[in-house]
Amino acid sequence: MRVTRGEIFGFLGPNGAGKTTTIKMLCGLLQPTSGSAIVAGCDIRTERDRIKRATGYMAQSFSLYPDLTVEENFRFFAGVYGITGARADARLQELFGDVELLDLKDVQAGALSGGMKQRLALACALVHDPKLVFLDEPTAGVDPSQRQRLWDFLYDLGERGTSLFVTTHYLDEAERCHEVGFMLNGTLIAQGSPRVLREQLRERLVGVEVRRPVEAMRALRALPGIADVTIHGYELRVLFDACVDLDVCGTRLTEAASAAGAPIERLYPLDPTLEDLFIGYARENVTPG
Amino acid sequence: MTRNIYHLALKEFLHLVRDRRTLAFLLLMPSVLTVIFGYAIGSPRVTGIHTRIVDLDGGRIAEEYEEAMSGSITFKPQVVSNATEQDIADAEEALRRDDISAFVIIPKGLSDTVEEGGSGTVRAVVDASDTFTAPSVLRELGSTTVQQNAFLAAERARREGRVDSVEEGLKKVSPIELATEMRFNPELKSQNFVMPGVIGLILQLLTVIVMATSIARERERGTMEQLAVTPLSPAEIFIGKLLPYFFLALLDTINVMLLAWLLFGVSLQGHFAAVAALVVAFILGSLGIGQLISVVSRNQSQAVQLAVFYILPAFVLSGAFTPIETQPEAVRPIAYAFPLTYFCHGFRAALLRQATLYDVRWDLAAMLLFVLLTFGLSVVLLRVRPDAR
Structure with a gap:
């Protein structure tokens, strides 16, 4: 896979797929057992020290010092990257301005809210102005408005030429990435822009309105040629193994549902989302496109 | 390199200062322990052992024997005069109840027999379940008996006209006199x-x-x-983390040494270079061992368990309280696996016998070897698995 400069790359996959391990290998934390990668122009097998200077890493869980203040945490990481004195002051003003932490400089990091902690962690990961930043679930446990602000800031960073490599479980966030990759069981099974990937599912996805969705779901899942059925209130999203004609398949669905005592009220084509794609991949029922 | 270490040390120092309770503990604990240990681990000599003298005889020689025992600081005897067989049974019972650690039976007619030139037997019954007091009791009773015998022999010699005075008689019957000189700790102060x-x-x-x-x-x-x-190397991480604790330990050393001097009059007159080198090497070696424990532990509770597992045998085997020579031969080699052993040995020599830097070179070398080994291993292990969980 390739990550283009200044773009946000969304790295998706179910829990345990190997996303965090991949990130750790890419930022020089782990030595890969096989395979290779070039990160910021450096080989991850032989130039781990150079990679560490060129990349930033924000871990999944809060990994700063709760007993130090916001400023002390920042200055510590600045120091170990060799940024001290006036340069550190300038960097602090700039980054804390960007992530809106200037007012909280003297607060102990442990006392911050989830969103603030993430912003501080991000500022610390960016202190040495890395070309590429790895963010492992940066918005986990952060409320929607804070997530929004964080993403606005990530776009800002991309504008300024920093590439971002982000894992997330929020698929609305994945939609905002320039490009996404799906990982399953340690293998990258799909990569592309969210729009292109989504379009693979067009004409394979049918919406079904039904009063008794649970019975209908069971009946439809038993049919051949159907990859998955998910319930969204009174709507079922039915994913077929291949492109289908709505009229032809509609009859099959209606018959099966009626037989199960859950007659279908309406049938319509659906706009595919990344969520459909993700669930499809995660169940390993869909062959990679 | 220096810059990175400085930033880490500063961070570590901030942790230390922020955690007021731990800091207070680290500063006060050494002083409290010094006071406790200083008073508690007093003389290795047992004194004031509760004993009973069952006097069936009641004569002059029995009285002199009793006086000799009462005069010794080892014993705190109670004398049962005009005793009967029942008093022997009572003494046995008292021994069983641990009211006394030993009792001595002076047989009926001992004084008369001895005055007439004969001999008799004083029986001592000792509680051997206490392996500390029993040997002291035996040793002290032995020397009491030897003294009394010499005195009686000297008296007899004077009575028979072989010498002019008891003093002269004593020289006759025990011709070898022992003259002792105590060096380095003449008052035999256990502290x-x-x-x-x-x-x-x-x-x-x-x-x-x-x-x-x-x-x-x-x-x-x-x-x-x-x-x-970050670009920090394992060595930088270790040295940076260790520096604040190194200075804290130095501060505590000075603290504890002053307290030992003020409270217990422990001499601080060693050669400064030897004392300082030993302290620095020991602190570094111990920090190194702590570091190694930390690197192989996944979390803090594991680390503390391992640390205790290391500290306890060192506590017992290193010769901190009792000389290594008091341990069985088989376990002695284990003691040399602890820097504490070398420190105790060298530090005692430096403080009490004014050993020079050259005198303690082997202790220093052993501790520096620990520093190198623990640091080297820690760095290698941390490089292999930086984020091991």
């Missing part, structure tokens, strides 16, 4: 022996535990990962 060991113990406790939890805490919090993605 002079124990305190250097106690200082070592306290320093070891402090350094091993604080260092053992340091890396483990970063792992537990997930901050080790964040450190590992």
Whole structure:
């Protein structure tokens, strides 16, 4: 896979797929057992020290010092990257301005809210102005408005030429990435822009309105040629193994549902989302496109 | 390199200052322990042992024997005069109840027999379940008996006209006189022996535990990962983390030594270079061991368990309280696996016998070897698995 400069790359996959391990290998934390990668122009097998200077890493869980203040945490990481004195002051003003932490400089990091902690962690990961930043679930446990602000800031960073490599479980966030990759069981099974990937599912996805969705779901899942059925209130999203004609398949669905005592009220084509794609991949029922 | 270490040391110092309770503990604990150990681990000599003298005889020789026993600081005897067989049974019972540690039976007619030139037997019954007091009782009774015998023999010699005075008679019957001179600790003050060991113990406790939890805490919090993605090298991480604790341990050393001097009059007249070198090498060695424990532990509780597992045998085997020579031959080699052993040995020599830097070179070398080994291993292990969980 390739990550283009200044773009946000969304790295998706179910829990345990190997996303965090991949990130750790890419930022020089782990030595890969096989395979290779070039990160910021450096080989991850032989130039781990150079990679560490060129990349930033924000871990999944809060990994700063709760007993130090916001400023002390920042200055510590600045120091170990060799940024001290006036340069550190300038960097602090700039980054804390960007992530809106200037007012909280003297607060102990442990006392911050989830969103603030993430912003501080991000500022610390960016202190040495890395070309590429790895963010492992940066918005986990952060409320929607804070997530929004964080993403606005990530776009800002991309504008300024920093590439971002982000894992997330929020698929609305994945939609905002320039490009996404799906990982399953340690293998990258799909990569592309969210729009292109989504379009693979067009004409394979049918919406079904039904009063008794649970019975209908069971009946439809038993049919051949159907990859998955998910319930969204009174709507079922039915994913077929291949492109289908709505009229032809509609009859099959209606018959099966009626037989199960859950007659279908309406049938319509659906706009595919990344969520459909993700669930499809995660169940390993869909062959990679 | 220096810059990176400075930033880490500063961070570690901030942790230390922020955690007021731990800081207070680290500063006060050594003083409290010094006072406790200084008073508690007093003389290795047992004094004031409760004993009973069952006097069936009631004569002059029995009385003199009783006086000799009462005059010794080893015993605190109660005398049962005009005793009967029943008093012997009572004494047995008292021994069983642990009211007394030994009793002595002076047989009926002993004085008369001895005055007439005959001999008799004084029986001593000793509680051997206490392996500390029993040997003291035996030794002291032995020397009491020897003295009394010499005195009686001298008296007899004077009565028979062979010598003019009892003093002359004593010289006749025990011709060898022992003249002793005590060096380095003439008052036989046990604190002079124990305190250097106690200082070592306290320093070891402090350094091993604080260092053992340091890396483990970063792992537990997930901050080790964040450190590992920075350009910091394992060596820089170790040295930076260790510096604040090194200075804290030095401060504690000075603290404890002053307290040992003020409270227990322990001499501080060693050669400065030898004392300083021993302290520095020992602190570094112990910090190194703490570090190694930290690197192989996944979290703080594991680290503390391992640290205790290391500290306890060192406590017993290193010779901090009792000389290594009091241990069975088989376990003695284990003692040489602890820097504390070399420290106790060298530090005692430096404080009490004014040993020079050259005199303690082997102890120093052994401790420096520990520093190198523990640091080297820690660096290698941390490089292999920086974020091991």
